[in-house]
Structures are given as structure tokens and as C-alpha cells.
Amino acid sequence: MTAIMQPGFWVFILTMAGIYGIFSLGLQVQYGVGGILNFGHVGMMALSSYTMAILVISHGINFWIAAASGVAVAALGGAFLGLTTLRLRGDYFSIVSIAFSEIVRYVIYNSDNLTGGVQGSLAIPVIGDNYPSYTDTWDSLVNHIRDFLQPRLGDYVDRDFVMGVLVWITLAILLLLVSRIEKTSWARVLRATREDDDVPAALGKNVFRFRLQAVIIGSIIGGIAGIYWGLESTLLSPDDFLTLVTFYGWMILILGGATKVKGLPIAAIFFGFLYGGTRFFTFWPFSIIDSSQRAYIRIMIIGFALIVLMMRRPQGIFGKRQEMVLE
Amino acid sequence: MNNLLLEVNDVAVTFGGVRAVNGATLDVAVGSVTSVIGPNGAGKTTLFNLISGAIKPTSGRILFEGLEIQNLPPHKIAERGIIRTFQGAKVIKRLSVLENLMLGGQNNPGDNLIGFFSPRTRKAYEDQARDRAMELLQQIGIERFAQDYAGILSGGQRKLLDLARALMANPTMLLLDEPFAGVNPTLVEKLLEVLDALRTKHHLTFLLIEHDLETVMNISDRVIVMAEGRVIADGQPNSIYQNQAVVDAYLGTRKQSS
Ligand SMILES: Nc1ncnc2c1ncn2[C@@H]1O[C@H](COP(=O)(O)OP(=O)(O)O)[C@@H](O)[C@H]1O
Ligand SMILES: [Mg+2]
Numbered sequence: 001m002t003a004i005m006q007p008g009f010w011v012f013i014l015t016m017a018g019i020y021g022i023f024s025l026g027l028q029v030q031y032g033v034g035g036i037l038n039f040g041h042v043g044m045m046a047l048s049s050y051t052m053a054i055l056v057i058s059h060g061i062n063f064w065i066a067a068a069s070g071v072a073v074a075a076l077g078g079a080f081l082g083l084t085t086l087r088l089r090g091d092y093f094s095i096v097s098i099a100f101s102e103i104v105r106y107v108i109y110n111s112d113n114l115t116g117g118v119q120g121s122l123a124i125p126v127i128g129d130n131y132p133s134y135t136d137t138w139d140s141l142v143n144h145i146r147d148f149l150q151p152r153l154g155d156y157v158d159r160d161f162v163m164g165v166l167v168w169i170t171l172a173i174l175l176l177l178v179s180r181i182e183k184t185s186w187a188r189v190l191r192a193t194r195e196d197d198d199v200p201a202a203l204g205k206n207v208f209r210f211r212l213q214a215v216i217i218g219s220i221i222g223g224i225a226g227i228y229w230g231l232e233s234t235l236l237s238p239d240d241f242l243t244l245v246t247f248y249g250w251m252i253l254i255l256g257g258a259t260k261v262k263g264l265p266i267a268a269i270f271f272g273f274l275y276g277g278t279r280f281f282t283f284w285p286f287s288i289i290d291s292s293q294r295a296y297i298r299i300m301i302i303g304f305a306l307i308v309l310m311m312r313r314p315q316g317i318f319g320k321r322q323e324m325v326l327e
Numbered sequence: 328m329n330n331l332l333l334e335v336n337d338v339a340v341t342f343g344g345v346r347a348v349n350g351a352t353l354d355v356a357v358g359s360v361t362s363v364i365g366p367n368g369a370g371k372t373t374l375f376n377l378i379s380g381a382i383k384p385t386s387g388r389i390l391f392e393g394l395e396i397q398n399l400p401p402h403k404i405a406e407r408g409i410i411r412t413f414q415g416a417k418v419i420k421r422l423s424v425l426e427n428l429m430l431g432g433q434n435n436p437g438d439n440l441i442g443f444f445s446p447r448t449r450k451a452y453e454d455q456a457r458d459r460a461m462e463l464l465q466q467i468g469i470e471r472f473a474q475d476y477a478g479i480l481s482g483g484q485r486k487l488l489d490l491a492r493a494l495m496a497n498p499t500m501l502l503l504d505e506p507f508a509g510v511n512p513t514l515v516e517k518l519l520e521v522l523d524a525l526r527t528k529h530h531l532t533f534l535l536i537e538h539d540l541e542t543v544m545n546i547s548d549r550v551i552v553m554a555e556g557r558v559i560a561d562g563q564p565n566s567i568y569q570n571q572a573v574v575d576a577y578l579g580t581r582k583q584s585s
Contacts, residue, residue, distance in 0.1 A: 184449065185429065185437035192419045192430055199417050202379055203431050203496055204405035205438070213440060 009276070011160050017272025018167035019228045021265055023245075024252040025174055026221035032258040033187050034214040035194025037094040039246055040081065043101030044074040044219040046241035048226030050108055050115055053236055056134035057124040058114075063137035071223035077104070078219025082212040098243060109238040120237035121230075138231050142166070167228055171265060174221060179261050181217070190214055248275075251306055257316025266317060274302050331390075332357045332500055332532050333409075338377055338387030338397070339556070347373040349556030350387070355500070360526065360533040362543035362564075365553035371536045372414050374553070375502050378534075379411045380404040391500075406433070408499030412506060414536070416489040420478030424469065427477045427488055428460035429453070431495025456495070463491040466521055468514075483510045490518070494525070503535040507542055519546055540568065 023045060030036040048070035055066035077100075085096040108115045116123030121134070142162045150157045181187060190210050192200045197207050230236055252271045256263030275298075289297065315321045333355040340348050348370040355361045363371050376382045378389060380401035389397040396404050410431075419427050435456070436442035437449040464470035467487040472480060477488060486506065493501055507515045523546070525531045537543045543550065543564070550567040552560040560570055 181443060184443060185432070185435045185453065186440060186443070188422065188426055188430060189438055191422055191426075195419050195421060196417060198381060198401075198413070199419060200430065201401040202381070202405055202411050202413075203492070204402050204410075204433055205430075206400070206402045 007156060008158075008160060011164050013272045013276035014269065015160065015164035015167050015232060016276070017268045018164065018171050019225055019232060020248060020252055020271060021171045021268030022167070022174060022228065023222055023225035024249040024256075024268060025171070025178060025261070025264060026218035026225065027249050027253050028218075028256075028258065028261055028264060029178060029181070029221065030214050030218040031253065032260070033182055033194070034190040034211055035090070036086075036211060036214060036218075037090060038081075038097045038215065038218065039094050039243065039250075040097030040099070040101035040104075041218070041222050041249055042241045042243060042245040043081075043097075043104040044077050044222035045226035045229055045245070046101070046104050046108060046238075047077045048074040048223035049230035049236055049240075050121075052227055053121045053134045053230055054114060054124055056137075057121070057131055058127045060129060060131040063134065066134070067227045070227055071220055074223025074226060075216050075220045078216045078222075079212070081219075082215040086211050086215065087208060098246075101241065101243060101246065105238050105241050108241070115238075118238070121235045133234070135231055135234050163232060167232075170224065170228070171268075174224070175261055175265065178221075182261065186210065186213075251302070255306065255309060255316055257320075259320070260316075263317040270317075271302075274305060330357045331355065332392060333378070333534065334388075334390040335374070335378065336388045336390070338374075338384045338389060340373060340377060340382060340384050346556050348377060348384070351553065351556065351558050353551050353558055353561065355532060355534050356548070358526065358530050358532055359548040360522075360535070360546055361549045361551060362547040363534065363536045363551045363553055364538060364540050364543065364567075365559075367538065369553040370556040371538075371553055372504055373556075375411055375504055375534075375536065378404075378502060379409060405496065409502065410493045410496045410498035410500070411502035412486075412489045412493050412504055414504040416482070416485040418477040418480065418485045418488050420476060422477060423474050424464065424477050424480065424488060425457070425460055425473040428463060428492050428495050429456055431492040432456045433496050460491075460495060463494060467491050468517075483514065486510055487514070487518075498531065500532040500534065503533065505536050505538065507537065515542075522546070540564075544568065 023041065026044070027038060027041055030038050050070075051073040052063075052066045052070035055061040055069055056063055061069075081097060081100050085093045088096075109117060111117060112123070113125060115121075116125070139159070142159050145162045145166075146157055146159055149162065189200055189205045192205075193207050193210055200210075201207055229240065233240065248271065252264065252267045255270060256265075256267030313321075331354045335351055335353045337350050337352050338348055339346060339350050351370070351374060353361075353363075363374065365371055373382070377384050377397070380396065380399050380403070384397055387397070388395055391404070391407055391409060396407065396409075399407075419430065422430070432452070436445065436452055442449050461470060461473065464473055467490070469480070469484050469487060472484070477485070480488060486509065490503065490506055493503075506518065510518065522533065526533065535543065540550065545564075547564050550560075550562065550564050551558055552567060560567055562570075
């Protein structure tokens, strides 16, 4: 029970919550506005973080260029998924999207020469000179900020704290940007398409284009989450990108109220505490079972909390109830 | 060139053995009101779906302003200036009434992501579109619902909204699928006035579907009768009216409902 007392632990939880929040924001654009059910979102995170890591470690490419390339590859992943599948009915897209992220994961798993395979990013082969870890450039930035802030704010400002702040600043900027986008007529058309294709099409809107753009924007945001994911965990493993992660993103989205962005950061924190807090269910009656089983219990408790919330507030924390019940 | 805006040439479409439209040929003159009548299942709505590109014909050609459109996707056809309404009206329930109307706006710079970076242009367009939308809502008498979800509207109000939304698009040609069915008679009068004004002032061309000849007698320049996927009569309203054989055989009791 000691870790629960450590501020560092809660900083970690909040940082993860922020990263999950960014991740979930990508889904919000796709589903909350466009009604697109993407269950392969984690694939975009995998693409961006691995692209970044490989470019830095194998080829010694500048971190910032590598990170931007990672996000670009995630966008391409979204474009590929959308171009191949968005013309099909919505439920086909959902199924294919899961397959997409699983394929990404398996490819990472089995491409030892490129990705390090099972051993993760530590085993990414170095080509030529010995290049640094992909976090070096970032770490020196974080350390600079820490050295600047620590004397002014106090000793609690450590590397992790700065990381958390940067994650949340990124989330705040993205939230602002997305809420702007969602006020445009582009978003209005997209909202129409979540109900019906015929009406917008008959009014001259290319429904496919709008959906494709939504998927790509969501994938870019997912890609940004992937970069932070890689930086926070400092090493990557294919098992970081299980479909379960996508569902965590969904959980946050639904908790916050899918159609509005303002509930999302609160839902992300809520999720973070639920996820992190339930780790400490080591007391009776949870102490009866062993720790690996407890991990499942934790997920069950999260699921149960979600069900209760959805029964009480199907629209999420901030959503509009009327929008859920109109016939 | 002639004064034909729309030409439908021997168009056919089959749904799993059912020839819903079976070699229909008709044309619509610029600035005219042409009505398509016929019993249920005659293929009228399917004809609209073909013209608007919602479905592709198995054979035949459709020309708009002299150019083939039968292979274009619906949004391209709409961009060319053909805007349709839907039988029974379709509204986007979870958008407000005003937003439904705004959806009709064409070439909105905000529809394009590039437009995101020119907020002034976007805003100017939106402001103008909103004014126009409010004006239309006043004309059809549902401006008090502007901010409500369209899902709360009654069936008749949804029809009005569908029509107004089509007008928002400033079409060259309007395809109206049973616009008067289920709308109360006083409102029908009012709608007819609105349509007439559009026609005389804006030279709008109308193709409209009704199952009842009576309703369209006075407003139509021309009436086309369809049955079993074919055009079985085509002419001035009076000649169709007097073509009692057609009326009896294909419209049966004129009181049947959609
Ligand atoms: N999408 C479709 N799939 C199968 N059959 C259809 C479809 N649309 C229309 N039909 C059939 O085509 C025929 C014509 O229908 P429709 O065009 O709706 O007639 P109308 O509008 O004149 O009442 C009907 O027999 C109908 O059942
Ligand atoms: Mg019909």
C-alpha cells in the first residue's frame, strides 16, 4: 500500500491518463462526430511509435523528424484503412479495423530485423554507427524544462512531472483544435453522415471524403498519442498495442459523452484513477486471490463501473441525453 | 440545343428479378412543372433514385443539360443542380432544424478542411447561409423550432424541412417525392404558392411525384403517368384527365394512399 502514497505514482497515472486522453480524442473525431466505429485505433499508435523508434535507433534520424514521420505513417495507416474499407457498410469497417491493428501488431512481432520482434524496441537493429535511444533528445528537453522549473516551483518538479505537464498541454491544444474543427460545417456534414448517407449525398456532399478525412484526422491524433506512449514507457513492445488498449480509449470516450469533447479530459482522469487505483485492491477480499487473477478482477471492476455509469447516464458525463434517445 | 433540361432515355433497373423501372422515357422542359403520377409500386420513387444517382440503371441514358449523368455519384449530380427530396421526408434527427437546413448550402468553404484555415471566409458564408435558412424557416412557418433537434418535428413539419433544405441548395431542378402527402390542406396551398414563386422568379424546374392527379392538375404543365415501370401516358393535365381509360386502369380509385 505504500506506492499509493507516493506522489510520483499519481503523476504517472495522470500522465498515462493524458496519453489515453489524446488517444481517445482521435476516436472522438471519428465516432463522436462521424459515427465511425474504429476498433483498430491502437494500430495507429503502434505505427507512429515504432516508426519513430526505428528511424532514430536504426538510422540516427533527428528525433523531431522521426516523430513527425511517425505521425505521418499513422495518418497513412488511417488513409489505407479508410480507402480500402470505408466504402463498405459501417460494421464491416469496424471488423476490418480490428484486423488492421492486429496485423500491425503481428508484423511488428515477426519483423525482428526491423522492429526487434518479441524483444521490443531494445532489439531494434542499429545500422552503422551506434545511435542513441529514441528518448535522448526528448529527455534533454524535459531536463531543461525541469532545471528551469524546479528552482521556481519546488522539488516535486522532476522528469516525470514535466512529462505529465507536456502531455496535458498537448491534450489541451488538441482539445481546443478539435473543438474548433467540430464547429465547422465540415463537422456538421459528418454529423449528418452518422445518421444517414442519402441526405448529405443528395445535397452534394461526398460522404466518403468526409469519412475518410475524419479517419485520417483521428489517426493523426492517435499517432501523436503513440509518440508520447513511446516516450513515457521508454521502450516499446508489440504487447503494448493489444486491442484492449483501443477499448480503453473507447471507455474514456463513452464515459465523457462521445458527442462532446469537454467531458473527455475528465473521463481520462477518471479512467486513470480507476485503472491505477484498482491496482491497490490488495486488501480483503481481493487478497484471497493471487495477483495475476487480481489483474482480471481489476478489469472486471472497471467494466462494472462503466456499466453502472452507462445505466445512470447513457450520454456520458457531459453528453446531451436527448441526443441519445431521439427516434 | 433544345429547351429540355432533363432527358430520360429508355432507362431500366432490376432488383433481383423485379423490373422496378422498365424502359422509361420522358423529358422535362426548362422552367416547367412536370408531375409523375401512378399507382404504388409503379416505379416513381425508383425513377427519382435513378435520376439523382442513388441507384444506377441497368440500361438507358439520363441527360441533364445535355450531358450524361447516369454514371455519376449522387453528390456530383446534386452539384450539377438536381436536388431531390425523399418520400416521407428524411431529416437528420440529431441535428437541429437550422443545422438541417444549413446542410443544404453548396460550395461551403467550411466543408473543406482547407477552409478551416480561413475562418473569415467560413464565417461570412455561414452568416449568410443562416440568414437564408431562417428566411426559409419563416416561409414554411417552423422558425420557432430552429434550435430544436429535427427529431422532434411531426411528419408534416419534416416534409417542410426536407423541402426547405432542398431549396437551400439553390437547385436548377427540384425533384419532389410526394411533397403534399400528409401535409394539411392550408399548408399545401401555401406550399404551392412558394413553389409557384420560385418558378416564376427563379426559373426553377420541377419534377414532382404524386399519386393523386387532382393535387397536381392545376400546377402542372405536364403530367406523366407511370405504371409497372413504364410511362403509359404523357401530356397536358387536361388530356390526361380526360384519358379516363388511363385513369381508371392505372390509378384505380384515386383515393388510395401511399
Ligand atoms: N431498393 C429496392 N430493392 C428492391 N425492390 C425495390 C427497391 N426499390 C423499389 N423496389 C420495388 O420496385 C417497385 C417500384 O417501387 P417504387 O419506385 O417505390 O414505386 P412508387 O414510388 O411508384 O410507389 C416496387 O415493386 C418496389 O417494391
Ligand atoms: Mg414512391
